[in-house]
Amino acid sequence: VTELDDLTTRMREFTQARDWVRFHDLKSLTLALTGEVGEVAELVQWLPVGVVPDGELWQRLGDELADVLLYLVRLADVAGVDLGQAALAKLARNEERFPAGTYRSVAPERR
Ligand SMILES: [Mg+2]
Numbered sequence: 001v002t003e004l005d006d007l008t009t010r011m012r013e014f015t016q017a018r019d020w021v022r023f024h025d026l027k028s029l030t031l032a033l034t035g036e037v038g039e040v041a042e043l044v045q046w047l048p049v050g051v052v053p054d055g056e057l058w059q060r061l062g063d064e065l066a067d068v069l070l071y072l073v074r075l076a077d078v079a080g081v082d083l084g085q086a087a088l089a090k091l092a093r094n095e096e097r098f099p100a101g102t103y104r105s106v107a108p109e110r111r
Contacts (some may be wrong), residue, residue: 001085001088008073008077029055029075032071033068033072033075037068039067044062
């Protein structure tokens, strides 16, 4: 997936230019990713169900989702995982596991 490859390369260059590679072990990146997911949760935790934020909150949500994606891309790179290929393979397995004809409008865990 070209866009993910580009992000991976940009994040690798960003990290190398700052001599931060030595800080980017799997544990530290996983904790950083988790922290960013927490920042997303903090923004939406008290929104009524079904409400999509707008204005400044929407902008901040985009920033935090970007942080999540950038750390995820970096974590996959350090782990040697081709994130685009892994995601496509997982989606294909989920499509087989949860056929639309069987699972339409039914939460998987309720079957
Ligand atoms: Mg953040």
